[in-house]
């Protein structure tokens with residue numbers, strides 16, 4: 299029986315919704331502490347994100363309010379990371395989990411341990427009986443994050459399955475497929491999120507590409 303393994307961010311839900319939710323929490327925090335108008339700081343963070351990417355959003359926004367300090371940037375980051383995210387599964391993910399409920403389903407996700415756990419919790423995936431286990435790779439050390447096949451081989455062990463029986467669905471061709479493909483795992487790329495248009499070498503590309511998780515059942519049953 300095939301074993302289905304999903305990535306989390308931009309595979310089962312839209313990661314940008316987490317980012318927005320985190321910015322809302324930071325805006326509310328700065329409002330409480332300094333009376334900075336939350337709609338204003340939120341809009342600034344979104345604008346900086348769009349223009350420059352994620353790296354220095356808090357620094358740049360705090361500077362606009364003459365509040366830039368290492369300490370306050372740290373606090374913003376802590377608020378962002380520890381907030382209760384207002385996020386939801388993508389509509390196709392909800393359907394797909396229903397359709398595939400008969401199969402063993404796992405999640406393998408990289409990233410900050412506490413943040414990823416909060417996301418999984420907010421999405422209801424931590425105690426979803428259809429999901430056998432959520433692997434937050436960093437719990438096993440940074441070296442076992444993707445593209446390392448470590449957690450995928452653990453799943454093989456748990457399921458007494460061969461890599462050929464395991465299908466991984468992810469969105470990021472930089473790291474989702476390159477480590478597991480040579481071992482025989484099946485790979486499916488969902489074209490969504492920041493990497494949707496990224497083209498990679500054959501070694502990094504998935505065996506298959508889909509635009510909607512509804513297409514997954516055809517791949518599994520073919």
Ligand SMILES: [Mg+2]
Pocket residue numbers: 305306307308309468469470
């Ligand atoms: Mg992802």
